[in-house]
Amino acid sequence: MTSVEDLKAELARVREENAALTRARDEARRERDELRTAILGMPAAIGVMVGPEHVFTLVNDAWRALEPSYEPLGKRLVDVIPPPLGPRIASMLDRVLQTGEPLIAANVPFSFPGSTERRFITFHYSALRRESGEIFGIVFHGMDVTRQLRAQEEVQSLNSRLRTLLALAENAPDGIVVTERGRVTYANPAFRRMSGYGQEIVEATLPDLIDDESWVLLEARRQEGGASPGAVQASVTCCRRDGSTFPGEVSAFPIRDEGGQIDAEGAIFRDLTERRRAEQEQQSLQEDLIAAQQRAIRELSTPLIPLARRLVVMPLVGTIDSARSEQILETLLQGIAAHQAAVAILDTTGVRSMDEQVASSLLRTAGAARLLGTEVILTGISPEVARALVEIGTDLSGVVTRGTLEAGVAYALGRRRRSKRGS
Structure with a gap:
């Protein structure tokens, strides 16, 4: 026969076990709530689907942001996402549910039915297992990478344009110079050759490259203004590093940033030495021709x-x-x-x-x-x-x-x- 003391001890033990179970339950609920809160607040799109028909039991705000018009909770995947996209995704998830092998893809282009916007997503479909190893559902983890890809495309396009512009400047027959705060920061090979400065051109200023009279002319043209504010063009006398000069033509213009602020100045120099020589030769030939014509006319007359x-x-x-x-x-x-x-x-x-x-x-x-x-x-x-x-x-x-x-x-x-x- 069980004594009262034994009953009391058993009651105390049961109470202790209940308390431990309660604490474990509360801890599990806390962990579950924390995990749920974390999932709901993640920037990646998270969705949980259970059963062979892939019924949604959980989605976070990032998932809803993929297509705000869809409300998935308690619905089958094929009922949430209409054809042809929904059934196509369901057929892929059937394989994950059967084999347990994850489905992973990066930068996949897609458009929700009824939408003309083309977007890109990187996603993982992974199997959910019970402690026994049985697969009972699938968790979706996805990131909308449309902005990132478009930003990369813009960067690539910009880099391509910059490479093209640099190749254009490096191979241009005319001299191209860029100055910042009055000092040369870039000069293409053509200008380095025509000026005789070589790589040391970066130590020069724009007034070093033309004579004083030409600089005064440029400043006067700049003050006059025109259709393009700050842009000037004039025939000048260019100065080489060794002190010699040559006739040239310069077009100077401001370089503005995206906000319209001037952060540099560009200048294109053209060496007119050969042109002037050709003009003089042509003029001399023309004068000789006129003289010959006049002689012929006099003889004929x-x-x-x-x-x-x-x-x-x-x-x-x-x-x-x-x-x-x-x-x-x-x-x-x-x-x-x-x-x-x-x-x-x-x-x-x-x-x-x-x-x-x-x-x-x-x-x-x-x-x-x-x-x-x-x-x-x-x-x-x-x-x-x-x-x-x-x-x-x-x-x-x-x-x-x-x-x-x-x-x-x-x-x-x-x-x-x-x-x-x-x-």
Whole structure:
């Protein structure tokens, strides 16, 4: 028979066990609540699904943020996420539930049904097991990495652009310089070559690269402003490190940050030495060409034609000015000497008008020819020209005149025959 003392001891033991169980239960509840709180507050999306139909028993705020219109608790996966995405995910989870092998994927593109936004997610589907090892559910852990991937793409795009810009600057034929707080921080190979500074260009300032007059010009242009504030362009004299200079063209402009604040200044230099040399050569060639054309025109405008032995004709056409009168005199005297002409016919049929200057020029030409022993015949005098000669009082004594070139030629040939008979 059990004594009262034994009953009391057993009651105390039971009470102690109950207290221990209560403490264990409370500790388990605390741990569960802490774990639940931690899961709900995690930045990663967490979802727990149980059973073969994958019924949601827990999701945190990050899971809901993937698609706020979905309310999953107590619902099957295929009822929460409509086709075709829901059934496709369920078929993958069936394998996890059957084999216990986790499903892991990174940067998976997806779009919820009805949404046009393309997003990316990195996720893990892992099996939930009881102490016996039996699989009873699946836990989902996922991170929406859309922002990170897009940021990486932007960084890659920016790096690509920077590489392109750097390659452009490094291979540009013109000099490119960047200054910060007045000092050069970058100069491309073309400018280092044209300036003779080499790598030591980073110690220079922009005023070191052009002469004082050019710097004053740039500052004046900067003050004038324009369509692009702070941007200036001018022809300048550039300075090399050894003190020599070369003609150049510079375009200077501010470099602004994303906020629009100026944090640097760029300048593009172009060496104009070869261009200036080519321009000078072209100008010299053009002047030579013009001179040759003028010589050709003078020769064509004052032709000397030998008609017979010791007989030459010079037809005059157009307007005769002082420069052309000198050409007429020079051509006639050279022709007389070259052909040993005894008679020279000056035909004025094509002369538009005759003024005192033209008349004096012709008389001077005739006088010079007579000094060489050549008789000058003036032909083709029109009535208008004859009247003008009379009005200005031109003295044509000593000069044989004929109305037409034909008459003048006949006279000259007749004179030569008479000379032969007399001899």
